[in-house]
Amino acid sequence: MKKLILTASLLAIAAGAASAQDVVRMGTEGAYPPYNFINDQGEIAGFERDLGDEMCARAQLTCEWVINDWDSIIPNLTSGNYDTIIAGMSITEEREAIVDFTQAYYPPASSLFMGMSEDFTLAGAVVAAQTNTIQAGYIAASGATLMEFATPDETVAAVRNGEADAVFADSDYLLPIANEDADLMIVGEPVQLGGGVGMALREGDARREAFDAAITSMKADGTLNALILQWFGPDAATF
Amino acid sequence: MFAFCTDPATLDPLRWFSCYLTNGAHFLFYQSFLVVFALLAVTAPVSLAFGFAAASASRSHILPVAWLGKLYTAMVRGVPDIVFFLFFILVLDQGIEYLRHQIACPEWAEEIRQGANFLVCPEARTPSSNAPQWVHEVYGFSLAVFTYAIVFGAFCGNVLYGAMRAVPHAQLETGAAYGMSRAQVFWRILVPQMWIYALPGLGNIWLILIKATPLLFLLGIEDIVYWARELGGSRNSVYQYPHPDWRFWYFLALLVFYLCLTRVSEIGLARLTGHLSRGQATAAGDTLRKAAT
Structure with missing residues (x-):
């Protein structure tokens, strides 16, 4: 005391x-x-x-x-x-x-999945997320394969070049990217985290x-x- | 920068690029090349000094000094660079803060180590948390330069030690026969002649040093690799100059930069070899002598 x-x-x-x-x-x-x-x-x-x-x-x-x-x-x-x-x-x-x-x-904002094709299920998918984020923790616990990157931009790049099936991140980060890139779209269901x-x-x-x-x-x-x-x-x- | 840059979305490609490549973020990128040159300019002479001290110490007739010199070269040469960089920066940083803490606040009651944290009193913080950001950056850079100098000093020490042994022993004996002291033989006969034997090894270390400069990025310093990744990443319309993933081009530019630096170094080293070969009892020195007569 x-x-x-x-x-x-x-x-x-x-x-x-x-x-x-x-x-x-x-x-x-x-x-x-x-x-x-x-x-x-x-x-x-x-x-x-x-x-x-x-x-x-x-x-x-x-x-x-x-x-x-x-x-x-x-x-x-x-x-x-x-x-x-x-x-x-x-x-x-x-x-x-x-x-x-x-x-x-x-x-609290929702987190979204963004991928290259509509056909996406979390089970068995490879999902990119930034290291030490709540999204990375969620993927690790979900049973899907987690692919971690140091920066947010690299997580999106991993989807573009086919390394990952989807990226999981805050909706506010992903939505502007998905809206401007014809190849990328929001897939799956939103998740509430944090x-x-x-x-x-x-x-x-x-x-x-x-x-x-x-x-x-x-x-x-x-x-x-x-x-x-x-x-x-x-x-x-x-x- | 140019007057026509006010609305980038309406520009033709040529003007768009001239605006894009001269925006504020790119100027920071260009400035970071100076960080690389500053690192080379400071590290090279300091490592050479460290190496010279280590080589001289290794030749010492006082055993503990010789051990110290040999231990330093052996230890640093044996540990992977990257481990040394990550470890030594931390040790230096915490060591400085610990010493200042002991001097500035002897009555401090709390533990310095609390779990993963290293907490010293505010007066001992280095640099002070009130210092402007550039002081923090210069401090981080200095720690990095010092670590580079220690690592490359050990390599230089080994090369110089070998070069000192390569100077014909008869010359040293002749010096002694003329009544020179041990120090006089060292400074007047050994040191001036050893450089030509050291140069190939030192040239290699210089090129390795150039190649090691991107390690700055790992130490959290905003160097050319940081900016290449930052500027090359894809950018959406939050930015004035949106573009897809251009990291390939930015890293290609770094590759060309390093190749040019290597070429310039090779030319410089070749000239230096010619200069130092004059009058030496080596094959190159012999060729020079024959060409002159």
């Missing part, structure tokens, strides 16, 4: 002393449009860039954006290379055990409340829903 109080007071001192000009390093993947991606100007853009900048402005924090591979995005957060993960990460129990999440800033998308911080990081409050205020005045509709289209789920 004594240690807990000491820790809490140390954190409070650190947060208090730092809040004036402390920089919050925002970790993202930069390869998952429209959540986050590197645009043609070479800058980080997307729904989460706009959202993150607005949250930092409301919480009166100075934020800096950092790109990190998805594969190592949680270990690099916990070891302090950056302070938050804002990278389309779904809130799950397994992740909750390692990091702290803010409330969801995007409602408890919404939230921002992750190290356990016990006091800044979580500030970001939580910023999300609450963005939900209250409708700016969050406006951002969701702007980036995910008129059919997207809102709060």
Whole structure:
């Protein structure tokens, strides 16, 4: 208990002393449009860039954006290379055990299968998914053959070149691709996974409340829903 | 970049490409080539220095120093590069933070190692979390360069050790007979003559170093491989310049780049060999001497 109080007071001192000009390093993947991606100007853009900048402005924090591979995005957060993960990460129990999440800033969205032919059944299929995603976990548990890739783009490329029968990912990532490519189509049934998308911080990081409050205020005045509709289209789920 | 680039969707292919290849993301790609050159420019001399120190130490008459030199070359040469890269970066990073932690916050009550995490006090964070992003990038790059230098220094050490033994022993004895000290023989007779014997081996290491530069990508540094994969991946209309999967062309460009770099290196090494062969008791030196008379 004594240690807990000491820790809490140390954190409070650190947060208090730092809040004036402390920089919050925002970790993202930069390869998952429209959540986050590197645009043609070479800058980080997307729904989460706009959202993150607005949250930092409301919480009166100075934020800096950092790109990190998805594969190592949680270990690099916990070891302090950056302070938050804002990278389309779904809130799950397994992740909750390692990091702290803010409330969801995007409602639980469905995950879809995308393939080259309508005739698709999960049993016995080879399905591509990104490493360490809830979709990869779902496929691994389903009995289908899981083919993992480090980046989302590689999962789609695996379907295009015939390595995999389908790719399994968030609908918001797959739908724009399926709509523009005549060879690719949504197949099978949508699956509901995860408890919404939230921002992750190290356990016990006091800044979580500030970001939580910023999300609450963005939900209250409708700016969050406006951002969701702007980036995910008129059919997207809102709060 | 050009005035006509405002609406890429309406452009003809030639203009489309001239806009596409000069957009901001591509400039970052071109800049990342400088990262490769910077790595080569810093690593080559530092590894040579490490190798020279290791070779000199291996020849030492003080046994522990000789052991140290030999242990270093044997250890690094025996461990696969990639294991060394992944391991050493981590060790350096955590070592620096641990030392700074011991100095900056001796009263810190918490464990540094908590499960998979390595948590030092905020003052000991390297670089400080308030530092701008470029400081973080330069720090990561420096760790990588240092690791490259250690690995390639061991290879250089082995080559230089062999080259030192290849200098005719009679020359060293002659030096000693003229009353030169051990250090004078080393610096005035051995070192100036060993380079011609070392050059073929050093040339090989240089080419291997060039080929090893894409390992930067594995260390999380945004190098040419990172950008080739990033820009070559298929892009939908979220981007201004949508295109299908072009990774083939981007990696082909990298292949051509590395081939050109190898060719230029070969020309440079051939010139250096000619220069160092002058007056040497080698076949090439003999040919030069005959041509001159």
